[in-house]
Amino acid sequence: MTDRNSTPLKQTPLAALHQELGARMVPFTGYNMPVQYQGIIAEHTHTRTQAGLFDVSHMGQAILRGPDVEKAIETLVPGDIAGIAEGRVRYTLLTNDQGGVLDDLMVTRQKDHLFLVVNAACKDADFAHISEGLGDAYTLEIKTNLALLALQGPAAVTVLSRLAPDAAQMNFMSAETLVLGGVECDVTRSGYTGEDGFEISLPASHVERLARRLLDEPEVAPIGLGARDSLRLEAGLCLYGSDIDTVTTPIEAGLKWTISKRRRAEGGFPGADIILRQLADGVPRKRVGLKPEGKAPARAHTEIKDQAGKTIGEVTSGGFGPSVGGPVAMGYVEAAHAKPGTSVNFQVRGKALPGEVVVLPFVPHQYFK
Amino acid sequence: MADLKFTEDHEWVRIDGDTATVGISAFAQEQLGDVVFIELPDVGKALKKGDEGAVVESVKAASEVYAPVSGEVTEVNEALNDEPGLVNSDPMGNGWFFKITITDSSDLDGMMDETAYKTFAER
Numbered sequence: 001m002t003d004r005n006s007t008p009l010k011q012t013p014l015a016a017l018h019q020e021l022g023a024r025m026v027p028f029t030g031y032n033m034p035v036q037y038q039g040i041i042a043e044h045t046h047t048r049t050q051a052g053l054f055d056v057s058h059m060g061q062a063i064l065r066g067p068d069v070e071k072a073i074e075t076l077v078p079g080d081i082a083g084i085a086e087g088r089v090r091y092t093l094l095t096n097d098q099g100g101v102l103d104d105l106m107v108t109r110q111k112d113h114l115f116l117v118v119n120a121a122c123k124d125a126d127f128a129h130i131s132e133g134l135g136d137a138y139t140l141e142i143k144t145n146l147a148l149l150a151l152q153g154p155a156a157v158t159v160l161s162r163l164a165p166d167a168a169q170m171n172f173m174s175a176e177t178l179v180l181g182g183v184e185c186d187v188t189r190s191g192y193t194g195e196d197g198f199e200i201s202l203p204a205s206h207v208e209r210l211a212r213r214l215l216d217e218p219e220v221a222p223i224g225l226g227a228r229d230s231l232r233l234e235a236g237l238c239l240y241g242s243d244i245d246t247v248t249t250p251i252e253a254g255l256k257w258t259i260s261k262r263r264r265a266e267g268g269f270p271g272a273d274i275i276l277r278q279l280a281d282g283v284p285r286k287r288v289g290l291k292p293e294g295k296a297p298a299r300a301h302t303e304i305k306d307q308a309g310k311t312i313g314e315v316t317s318g319g320f321g322p323s324v325g326g327p328v329a330m331g332y333v334e335a336a337h338a339k340p341g342t343s344v345n346f347q348v349r350g351k352a353l354p355g356e357v358v359v360l361p362f363v364p365h366q367y368f369k
Numbered sequence: 370m371a372d373l374k375f376t377e378d379h380e381w382v383r384i385d386g387d388t389a390t391v392g393i394s395a396f397a398q399e400q401l402g403d404v405v406f407i408e409l410p411d412v413g414k415a416l417k418k419g420d421e422g423a424v425v426e427s428v429k430a431a432s433e434v435y436a437p438v439s440g441e442v443t444e445v446n447e448a449l450n451d452e453p454g455l456v457n458s459d460p461m462g463n464g465w466f467f468k469i470t471i472t473d474s475s476d477l478d479g480m481m482d483e484t485a486y487k488t489f490a491e492r
Contacts, residue, residue: 035429036402039402039403040402040403040428040429041403041405041428226402226428226429230428295405295406295450295453296406296408296426297405297406297426297431299430299431319428319429320403320405320406320426320428322428327406349408349424
């Protein structure tokens, strides 16, 4: 998702710190973002074994308020938002009338509002869509003055507990207000790496101080977008714009677990007719894990063929998995070829590279239970 | 005495008689980041100057290594199959890609020496 327009790149509040840490900066969804510091493989491994600190301040954060707001937003998402307990977080999707996905997002239910975190590339469109969809009775307060950090990895809880002991008591996908280094932060136990960890929302004016405080801990290293991508790919997590988009449905994407029994029975979200029909009748293609046999990566847009040479799908994310020690990918294949163990070929530079359909994730999730 | 030249594609060419050894510069490997796979040409393959000679896959992306001269591939660095990271750790030495015969020495015209390349890469 490179940004092709020529407007100047936006900076996160940590731009100066990234520079100081020797990051290589790249344009990403309109922001100047760190792609790596010491190297993608080292950063990836550090996150899987200790704790990595990510600047994800480019993401969109907003507060949504209004009468029965959790019921209201259900008209835009297939997730069970009314069923979220206060202080809990849920992953859901904004869908369109064709059953496609406009974005994926995290929703936290607070006492009198919902807190939303959406993808950077989609945030303007998402916020316009939500405001328009819900009407004047609802207010969407876009929090451009907030930064977002992610602290991920097995040592994340040890590190955060040093600053706020209550962090250790938090359950997976729960939210708490914690005072970290003297600043009130909205913390969730969640992430995008498959590891235990936290996402920390706080005023942009205080984020550099907290980032430095966390980086001072011996277990913590700064991690760029390069490792963020390899970590989430090994964890089998979708990247919006690559693995899910406006022409993939949640059912094709293997995200039917985000639609509760009640929402399946009631419908009432964009594209419900298509999505519920697919739930009942099945889908023509499915998102699957893909493991190339050799060492050559099969990258996004690589054609997938069956044994007879017929095209059966396309890779949507692919690269090298440092924890796996070899190439990993995911993509869509025709439903008849989606069973784990099915042999496929990847068409890479004119050659058919053998591989197979595998169960996701490549690396087991280590979420705190 | 081997003569070291550089191309605008950030490749180095070590010229030894009628053989050129080809690799990528320290600057290029740094830009690529961690190299995880290299597709080497077949020994005996005839390449024209500018043809794709090898492919370097980093964690992030695939990049081509072009034949800097027209000729026949005489040797490839098999060590890269087991240890692609040599391109990062020793780009100008053990991280070489392939050797190719020099059939027309005018193919070397316009290549840069180390000083000129340094200025080019830092530009």
